Amino acid sequence: MSETQKNYDVVIVGGGPAGLSAALVLARARRKVAVVRGGPARNAPSRHMHGFLTRDGMAPSELIETGVAEAASVGAELVDDFVAEVENHGDTADFTVRLTGGPRLRTRKLLVTTGLRDELPELPGVREQWGTDVLGCPYCDGYEVRDQPIAVLGGSEPGALARAVHLALMLPQWSRDLTFFPHTMTLSDADRARLDARGVRVVDGEVARLAVTDGRVRGVELVDGSAVARTAVFVATTFIPNNRVLADLRCELDDGGWVRVDAFGRTSVDGVWAAGNVTNPAANVIASTAAGSGAAMMINADLVEAEVASAVEAAAVGAR
Helix, strand or coil: CCEEEEEEEEEEECCCHHHHHHHHHHHCCCCEEEEEEECCCCCEEECCCCCCCCCCCCCCHHHHHHHHHHHHHHCEEEECCCCCEEECHHCCCCCEEEEEECCCEEEEEEEEEEEEEEEEECCCHHHHEEECCCCCCHHHHHHHCCCCCCECCCCCCCHHHHHHHHHHHHHHCCCCCCCEECCCCCCHHHHHHHHHHHCCCCCCCCCEEEEEECCCCEEEEECCCCCECCCCCEEEEEEEECCCHHCCCCCEEECCEEEECCCCEEECCCCEEEEEHCCCCCCCCCCCCCCCHHHHHHHHHHHHHHHHHHHHHHHHHHHC
């Protein structure tokens, strides 16, 4: 073995909840595992995460730090680097992961948990307040802004209208003081009727910016100079899968770029698995954690089957 290469049973690309959950399961199964952590988690801007039983209100950074410590404590290796390229060695279902720095990682199985990125409306104040009082998920943050004056902001990206209307129809469960800003969207009469029936006020006109004072959203300003006081804003973000590694390996993707997997994360390429938001944009933290755990158990089962087959073959050869 080259001094610049290290061998593993499983290399996990992505160090968020799905990847760390898988690393913990596999390392506890006595597998040699490396996690290439890459950049920050999708929810890094958020101060707290919610809806995760026993972890409600924990900071995302604390969850990651705890997960890293737990995985490392049972032997998983954490690599703070980025993947430059993955080489598939064909019929052997064996891979070499080349990093931007550090050694090459040779692995029998590959699990990709690289998540997604949120594409936000390009309006002043949106990106700056993202994760504090500009939000995307009512189940994650609706309770924290309950009974406040809330805005739902539309956009111009194809498909965003349906998601924005869906948000606006959901949010009255958390606050009755709700205003929908179509922005550059054109609402149908049917959508207006549905919003009106739900008690959602619609303010037409192009949005200019979010008014922010002392680090907090204070309202929504329109191009015509009018403004509506609000203290929280929900936006229907565009989800973009971080699928480069999967695409380079020629895993089957759907029309939106999401990798096709079975119930346990197996892709169309032998030896390659995927879990978390890179497969499912609707998965929250607890769902991604569970997906990583499930994928890990099936990866280990695959490794066991290969080892049994190899041992049986070796025994047959020795008996001749």
